[in-house]
Amino acid sequence: MKMSSLFVQTLREVPSDAEVVSHQLLLRGGYMRKLAGGIYTYLPLMWRVLKKIENIVREEMDKEGAQELLMPIVQPKELWEQSGRWAVYGKELMRLQDRHGKEMALGPTHEEVITALARDEIRSYRQLPVNLYQIQNKFRDEIRPRFGLLRGREFIMKDAYSFDVDEAGLDIAYEKMARAYTKIFLRCGLETRMVRSDSGAIGGSVSHEFMVLTKTDSGENDVLYCDKCSYAANSNNATSKMLPAEMTGRFEKAEIVDTPHTRTIEELAEFLKIPSTIICKALVYIADSKPAIALIRGDQNVEEIKLQNALGANEIRIATSEEILELMNKNGFSAEPGFIGPKGMKNVKIVADLSVKDLKNFVVGINQTDKHLVGANWGVDIELPELFDIRLAQVGEGCPECDGHLMITKGIEVGNIFKLGTKYSKAMNATFTAEDGKEKPFIMGCYGIGISRTAAAAVERYHDEHGIKWPIQIAPYHVVVVPVSDQDEQQMKVASDIYEKLQKAGVEVVLDDRAERAGVKFKDADLIGFPYRITAGKTLSEGLVEFKIRETGEVMKLTPDEAVEKMIEAVKAVS
RNA sequence: CGGGAUGUAGCGCAGCUUGGUAGCGCACCUCGCUUGGGACGAGGGGGUCGCAGGUUCAAAUCCUGUCAUCCCGACCA
Numbered sequence: 001m002k003m004s005s006l007f008v009q010t011l012r013e014v015p016s017d018a019e020v021v022s023h024q025l026l027l028r029g030g031y032m033r034k035l036a037g038g039i040y041t042y043l044p045l046m047w048r049v050l051k052k053i054e055n056i057v058r059e060e061m062d063k064e065g066a067q068e069l070l071m072p073i074v075q076p077k078e079l080w081e082q083s084g085r086w087a088v089y090g091k092e093l094m095r096l097q098d099r100h101g102k103e104m105a106l107g108p109t110h111e112e113v114i115t116a117l118a119r120d121e122i123r124s125y126r127q128l129p130v131n132l133y134q135i136q137n138k139f140r141d142e143i144r145p146r147f148g149l150l151r152g153r154e155f156i157m158k159d160a161y162s163f164d165v166d167e168a169g170l171d172i173a174y175e176k177m178a179r180a181y182t183k184i185f186l187r188c189g190l191e192t193r194m195v196r197s198d199s200g201a202i203g204g205s206v207s208h209e210f211m212v213l214t215k216t217d218s219g220e221n222d223v224l225y226c227d228k229c230s231y232a233a234n235s236n237n238a239t240s241k242m243l244p245a246e247m248t249g250r251f252e253k254a255e256i257v258d259t260p261h262t263r264t265i266e267e268l269a270e271f272l273k274i275p276s277t278i279i280c281k282a283l284v285y286i287a288d289s290k291p292a293i294a295l296i297r298g299d300q301n302v303e304e305i306k307l308q309n310a311l312g313a314n315e316i317r318i319a320t321s322e323e324i325l326e327l328m329n330k331n332g333f334s335a336e337p338g339f340i341g342p343k344g345m346k347n348v349k350i351v352a353d354l355s356v357k358d359l360k361n362f363v364v365g366i367n368q369t370d371k372h373l374v375g376a377n378w379g380v381d382i383e384l385p386e387l388f389d390i391r392l393a394q395v396g397e398g399c400p401e402c403d404g405h406l407m408i409t410k411g412i413e414v415g416n417i418f419k420l421g422t423k424y425s426k427a428m429n430a431t432f433t434a435e436d437g438k439e440k441p442f443i444m445g446c447y448g449i450g451i452s453r454t455a456a457a458a459v460e461r462y463h464d465e466h467g468i469k470w471p472i473q474i475a476p477y478h479v480v481v482v483p484v485s486d487q488d489e490q491q492m493k494v495a496s497d498i499y500e501k502l503q504k505a506g507v508e509v510v511l512d513d514r515a516e517r518a519g520v521k522f523k524d525a526d527l528i529g530f531p532y533r534i535t536a537g538k539t540l541s542e543g544l545v546e547f548k549i550r551e552t553g554e555v556m557k558l559t560p561d562e563a564v565e566k567m568i569e570a571v572k573a574v575s
Numbered sequence: 576c577g578g579g580a581u582g583u584a585g586c587g588c589a590g591c592u593u594g595g596u597a598g599c600g601c602a603c604c605u606c607g608c609u610u611g612g613g614a615c616g617a618g619g620g621g622g623u624c625g626c627a628g629g630u631u632c633a634a635a636u637c638c639u640g641u642c643a644u645c646c647c648g649a650c651c652a
Contacts, residue, residue, distance in 0.1 A: 012601060012613065013587045017645050027586095037644070143576085146645085263652055283651060294651095301651060318650060337652035365652090392651095466612095485610045519612040526612090537611055546611095 001477070003512040003521075007044050010524050022459035023148025025468050029528045038145025038153030042452075045528065048476040049455050050156060053188055054135050056473070057158050057449055060184045064176040066131040066160055071113045073137060077103035079112040082428045088314050094141045106139035111424050111446060114161040118442055119430035125165045128432065128442075131173060133160030135451065149456035150412065156451040164443045165434060170419055174206075177417050177447040181210050184449065185414065189471025190458060192414065195223055195232040207418040209234055210449075211411030212457045223411035224393055228404025234413075236305035239389060240406055241398030242355065245277040245299065249361035251375030260370045263338030265298045268372065272363060275299075280356050280364040280376070282340045284324050287313035291327045291348050293340070294390060297355035298363075303392040310351050310388035333367040341365030341373065343382050350385040357387055412457040413450070420444040462551075468529030469550050473574050477508045479567055480530040484518045484537035494545065494560055495536040501564045507571050526550070532570065534563050 008030035018024040026032050031046035042050060058068065080086035080093075086105075094106040107113070114132060122128065138157045145153050162173035178194065185192040192210040211223050211232070224240070225232035233239070262268040269276040279298030284291060285307065292311055294302055308316045319327070324337045331345050341364045342350050356362075357378075364382070366373040378384040395408045425431065425441035434440045455474070462469040472478060479502065483495035492513075499511040510530070512521045518537070525533050535546040544557040547566060558566065 009585085009602085010613095011586060015586065016581090016588090019646080034644095143649090265651085281651075296651085304650085318652085321652080324652075340652070482611095487610070515610095517610050517612085517614065519610090519614080522612045524613085535611080 001510050003480070003510055003524075004514050006510060008528070010527055018148065020147045020150065020460070021463055022150065022456040025459055025463055025527070025529075026148060026456065029468060032149070038142055038151070040149065040152060040154075045476040046455070049470070049474055050451055052474045053451050053454050054156075054158070056187045057135065057184055057451065060180045060187070061133055061158070061160060064131070064180045066133050066180075068134060069132050070134050070136060071107070071110050071117075073107050073139070074104050075107050075110075075113055077105065079116055079428075080105060083112050083115070083424055084427055085112070090315075092140045092142065094139050107136075108138055108140040109157075109446075109448070110134070110159055111161070111420070111444075112428070115424040115428045115430045115442075115444070118161075118163050118425075119428060122163065122432050122442070125432055125434050129162065129164045129169050129173060131160055131162040131176075133158060133447075147456075149452045150460075152452070155453065158449040158451055160447040162445040162447070164445075165432070165440070166443055167421075170421070170443045170445050173445050174417060174419055177445070178208070181415050181417065181447075181449070185210060185212070185454070188454060188458060188474050190414070190454070190461060193223070193225065193232045193411070195225070195234055195237075195411070197234040197237045197416070207416060209413045210415035210417075212414055212461055213409050213411050214457070214460050221411045221413055223409050224395070224406045225409065226399035226402060226404040227407050229399060229402040231399050231401045231404075233393075234411075235393065235408070236303055238393035238406070239391075239400045240393035241400060242300070242391075243397055245297075246275050247278065247358050247360060249274060249278040249359075249363060249375060251361050251363070254373060254375045254377070254381045256366055256368070256371050257374050258370060259339075259372045262370075262372070263336075268363065269298065272372075272374070274363065278359060278362045280341075280359055280362050282342060282365050284319040284327060284337075284340060285311075285316050286319050286323060287311045287316045287349070291319060291323065292316075293342060293345060293348055293350045295342060295350065295352040295356050295385060296391060297353065297359065300353065300355050301392040301394075302353070302390055306388070306392075307351070307390040310390050311349060328367065331367070334369070335365070335367040336369045339365045339367065339369050339371065341367055341382075342385060343367065343373070351390065352385040352387050353390045354387055355391055357384070412453065412460060414454045414457050415447075415449040417447045418445060420446055463529075466523070467527035470529045470531055472531040472570065475529065475531050477510045477530055478571050479507060479532040479534060480510045480512055480525045480528075482512045482518075482521050482525065482533060482535045482537075484521075484535065486513060486515045490540055491536040494540060495534075498534055498536070498545070498560050498564055502567055505564070505568045507567055509567075532567060534567065536560075 010030050011028045014024050015027050018027055032040045032042050034040050077086055096104050135158045137154055139154050142153050145151055164170045190212050192212055194208050195211050197207055197209040222235035224235055224238040259271055262271050265276050265279055265281055276298035281296050281298045283294045294307055296302055321337050328335050361375045363372050363374045364376050376382055395406055397406050422441040431439040431441050459468050481495050481499045483491040499509055502509040531550050533548040539557055545560050545563050547556045547558050547563045
């Protein structure tokens with residue numbers, strides 16, 4: 001490809017609405033343009049990158065026996081009603097009507113469609129196991145699209161779905177995908193960490209995310225990882241060993257004491273001269289429009305995703321003061337926020353974090369303003385509610401799996417794998433005839449890779465102040481050949497010659513034949529991020545060209561033939 | 576959904592306070608000159624000032640509405 005005819009416009013200035021570096025560089029480098037919030041046109045350079053990632057994904061998926069298909073992006077409401085998700089998916093599901101008023105949705109994911117397909121097509125255990133995947137545009141009407149391709153509304157995703165006769169089969173399918181994913185990202189030049197995570201709205205039990213640890217501030221997930229072992233988890237799912245703390249209060253008998261103006265844990269601890277570790281904190285949440293109380297040790301914080309799961313709710317939020325007063329009224333109390341406690345509360349779900357279990361002679365709200373119960377004990381003064389892990393794990397706490405400590409970093413989730421089990425097959429009545437002649441629901445798994453997000457993650461991971469430094473495996477082109485001046489016949493001749501030889505050898509090469517000054521060509525080459533640059537310029541007087549590696553900045557002076565040879569080798573090394 | 580901000584040429588911005596018919600840099604086109612890290616000179620094209628109302632002799636500027644975009648938050652009693 002000649003640069004003069006390549007469809008690319010680089011920008012000198014950073015578009016003002018681009019915040020993260022991948023967004024900025026992809027706009028500046030002429031890789032994409034925004035059409036609407038979270039919706040982008042992928043220009044030729046970007047499309048080449050995306051196709052490369054897609055092809056790596058295809059190869060590794062196929063190696064594990066998965067088969068590619070393509071499902072529709074517009075899906076009928078009926079399917080979503082069968083799975084129950086029409087009601088629970090929320091506003092992220094882009095709903096629309098056709099001319100007859102029939103309700104449809106743009107597919108944010110394809111569990112419904114694939115499950116319906118399996119229901120219709122797979123009759124017997126003899127047809128199992130099977131793993132089907134597609135690479136396709138998804139649409140999620142994100143509450144707040146941002147970060148360019150990292151959180152768009154329309155994006156490209158690979159989604160695979162496995163069907164098995166039993167859990168053991170699912171385990172095998174899951175392992176295969178975990179293996180494939182690790183290889184895929186490595187081949188894209190990205191090191192990933194497989195972290196356990198919440199399974200969210202998709203449902204199911206076990207799930208892992210593949211995170212690119214960016215080592216910068218970009219990335220929207222907090223990842224806690226052990227400094228000693230391989231433990232890593234999304235902060236919404238991480239567990240930890242809490243640091244040693246006092247669990248026993250100095251109040252030896254239960255009594256109600258005055259604690260004026262102690263609305264926060266800090267104020268209460270200060271007033272009673274006790275550590276916050278012997279206070280049982282009560283938080284009122286609204287879970288799917290019903291109130292619920294969460295108890296946790298005073299010095300700890302609730303992880304809302306965990307709480308949401310413990311409550312079996314689709315959506316939770318902290319209650320307002322008004323809602324708390326209303327709840328108090330219903331239970332015959334009138335306490336203000338800050339003095340809430342579990343005792344005497346009826347018609348409200350109460351869950352407790354594991355951190356409160358071992359509290360003795362502790363302090364807790366008693367639903368009377370300016371008063372607390374001190375010296376309380378479970379089973380004596382207050383019934384111990386059902387226990388869950390609803391605590392936010394924090395940096396510095398102990399690793400749950402070894403004696404190491406937890407560290408935190410930002411991560412970009414580029415892939416995820418879920419064990420779905422029978423959630424969809426049961427709901428949608430998708431069954432097969434098992435070996436024993438009985439009808440059984442499929443045991444399913446689903447496995448996603450954000451193709452466009454992976455490209456953005458690569459930019460986040462590999463760039464400098466001049467531009468992108470693509471790993472060669474996913475770079476739009478392998479190398480740019482730059483004659484310093486298009487007026488110089490010798491330079492043009494040598495450059496064209498190298499260009500043609502590389503092309504014949506199958507190297508993806510761009511010849512910068514533009515009538516631009518050298519500075520412009522170099523700046524563009526760095527910005528676009530060609531992994532290699534071969535320059536025909538002043539060194540030609542010695543019969544040499546420059547061979548420059550973008551990643552390291554290393555420059556070598558070689559004869560044109562040596563440069564061609566070296567370039568061919570560089571490409572061979574990764575294919 | 577709440578809070579903050581911004582919409583003026585492809586991109587980055589000024590002009591708005593104090594209304595008088597739109598400007599700068601980059602990019603683009605032509606010519607000249609230049610050719611190792613985003614040159615220079617001359618000339619040129621391109622904007623119903625987000626949109627819709629209103630006030631006024633006159634609106635980018637003041638008022639109202641609306642749409643869009645970006646940032647922050649979705650928060651621990």
